[in-house]
Amino acid sequence: MSEAAIIDGKAFAEGLRGRVAEFASQFEARAGRKAGLAVVLVGEDPASQVYVRNKGKQTVACGMNSFEHKLAADTGEADLLALVEKLNADPAVDGILVQLPLPSHMNEQKVIATINPDKDVDGFHVVNVGRLATGLPGFVPCTPLGCVMLLKDRLGSLSGLDAVVIGRSNIVGKPMAQLLTAESCTVTVAHSRTKDLPEVVRRADIVVAAVGRPEMVKGDWIKPGATVIDVGINRVPAAEEGKTKLVGDVDFVSASQVAGAITPVPGGVGPMTIAVLLRNTLVAAHRNAG
Numbered sequence: 001m002s003e004a005a006i007i008d009g010k011a012f013a014e015g016l017r018g019r020v021a022e023f024a025s026q027f028e029a030r031a032g033r034k035a036g037l038a039v040v041l042v043g044e045d046p047a048s049q050v051y052v053r054n055k056g057k058q059t060v061a062c063g064m065n066s067f068e069h070k071l072a073a074d075t076g077e078a079d080l081l082a083l084v085e086k087l088n089a090d091p092a093v094d095g096i097l098v099q100l101p102l103p104s105h106m107n108e109q110k111v112i113a114t115i116n117p118d119k120d121v122d123g124f125h126v127v128n129v130g131r132l133a134t135g136l137p138g139f140v141p142c143t144p145l146g147c148v149m150l151l152k153d154r155l156g157s158l159s160g161l162d163a164v165v166i167g168r169s170n171i172v173g174k175p176m177a178q179l180l181t182a183e184s185c186t187v188t189v190a191h192s193r194t195k196d197l198p199e200v201v202r203r204a205d206i207v208v209a210a211v212g213r214p215e216m217v218k219g220d221w222i223k224p225g226a227t228v229i230d231v232g233i234n235r236v237p238a239a240e241e242g243k244t245k246l247v248g249d250v251d252f253v254s255a256s257q258v259a260g261a262i263t264p265v266p267g268g269v270g271p272m273t274i275a276v277l278l279r280n281t282l283v284a285a286h287r288n289a290g
């Protein structure tokens with residue numbers, strides 16, 4: 001078996017951001033204002049700070065307004081809810097993203113439920129979850145939508161393919177399964193209680209790994225020629241003393257000997273999330289501007 005083709009999510013995301021920038025300038029010409037994304041960060045989690053900084057930079061680079069709201073870690077839930085209500089009412093704000101995780105004294109579901117579903121560019125609000133489940137237009141979570149874009153770019157039609165999604169989170173696994181079902185795949189959702197996971201994965205033409213366990217999926221679990229999408233981003237110790245490196249949920253070295261195509265970590269799914277967020281924000285702007 002030859003080496004798998006590498007699915008270059010970084011290049012795809014760049015292309016998507018280029019298309020978003022074109023549509024953003026068309027929106028500005030038509031609406032007389034830029035599309036706007038508000039990002040709310042509560043606390044000082046270093047990984048979240050990096051994400052939020054990158055989101056802000058890429059939003060501006062695409063010709064949209066970025067409104068960043070940084071709140072102290074001990075902010076009361078009522079104050080955060082009041083900010084979300086203010087953003088709901090602000091006509092300059094098309095999309096609202098509250099960075100997760102929130103500090104433990106806040107109820108994430110309550111905060112998400114306060115976002116206007118038509119500004120919920122993360123697709124986390126129950127109204128958007130329900131819209132996805134019933135096939136109505138709405139907002140779809142960015143990471144799984146990015147995975148489907150990469151799959152369709154690689155494979156064309158996904159109709160009739162066997163897909164295994166490993167992981168059942170609200171942010172990735174569950175919406176991923178819905179999207180693949182909508183593409184007429186036969187979908188299996190596997191998780192920590194699945195019996196004989198390697199055997200289940202071996203049946204799949206498409207494997208989506210979103211469990212958060214470094215290099216768990218091995219090459220001998222993969223059906224020859226299958227397409228492997230690795231959503232995991234795990235920081236682990238590197239060979240060199242004191243250094244760390246990023247790895248996915250898939251053992252890339254062994255899986256790439258068997259798969260037909262595979263996303264690397266980093267440079268695969270990761271860059272797609274923000275690109276899809278910007279795309280969702282522009283869709284929100286067009287819908288909200290009527």
Ligand code: GUN
Nearest residue numbers: 097098099100101122142
């Ligand atoms: N934290 C990590 N990824 C995400 C994301 O896609 N959206 C939000 N709101 N928080 C996150």
